[in-house]
Amino acid sequence: MELIRKTQKIGDDIVICNCNEIYKSEIVKAINEKGLITVEEVGEVTSAGTVCGQCQDDIQEILDKLNK
Numbered sequence: 238m239e240l241i242r243k244t245q246k247i248g249d250d251i252v253i254c255n256c257n258e259i260y261k262s263e264i265v266k267a268i269n270e271k272g273l274i275t276v277e278e279v280g281e282v283t284s285a286g287t288v289c290g291q292c293q294d295d296i297q298e299i300l301d302k303l304n305k
């Protein structure tokens with residue numbers, strides 16, 4: 238729940254990774270364009286999840302939704 242409280246709503250887009258200010262739209266775009274499957278790959282491409290790691294569950298959730 239902590240993570241959800243911390244995310245900022247900006248229009249329809251939200252910040253998933255607060256450390257690197259990575260928006261959900263950037264993560265979704267990277268996954269779709271490059272066919273990413275793991276949280277690590279998303280980190281390599283967007284840098285999301287590479288600092289404190291707290292947003293990695295949210296990234297995993299996005300991956301699960303897009304890659305099911």
Ligand code: FES
Nearest residue numbers: 254255256288289
């Ligand atoms: S919030 Fe994403 S690495 Fe810290």
